[in-house]
Amino acid sequence: MTARRRIDLAVSDEPPTCPRCAGRGLALVRVPYGWTNAAGVPVRSRTGIVLCERCDADTPHAAPLITWFHVHGRVRDDTGAEFARVLRAWAEHAEVPPLDERALEDEIALWGRGAL
Structure with missing residues (x-):
């Protein structure tokens, strides 16, 4: 049995x-994330992933969660277990895009110049 990654739902x-289309997302979860830096040292953290009905329409495991939001809207006592099941299925398979080091360097430069 493989270990499940811990997910936190931001309520x-x-x-x-949505950071991809700037539209209204359905859910935000925080998941473990990491990379190996230039010195070869693993860097571990958590990052957020937004579920977006437009951007994730063709994403595996997202359709049941998107449908759940359309049918139920909000979590209630009687829908909590089903929500947890479809949320976990999506979050377990959600991909974190790789770090764009160039974009990070550009943002740091903007911040340093006071442009952010």
Whole structure:
């Protein structure tokens, strides 16, 4: 049996913003994330992944969760178990895009110039 990665659901009254299309997302989860830096040292952290009905429509495991949101809207006592099941199925397979080091360097430069 493989270990499940720990996911944290970010709960808010406001829906998350999709970082890909800037539209309204359905859910935000935080998952383990990491890479190996230039010195060969593993860097471990957590990062957020937004479920977006437009951007994730063709993403494996996302369709049941997107459908769940359309049918139920919010989690209630009687829908919590089903929600947890489809959320975990999606989050277990959700891909974290690789770190874009160039974009990171550009953002650091903008921040250093006070442009952010």
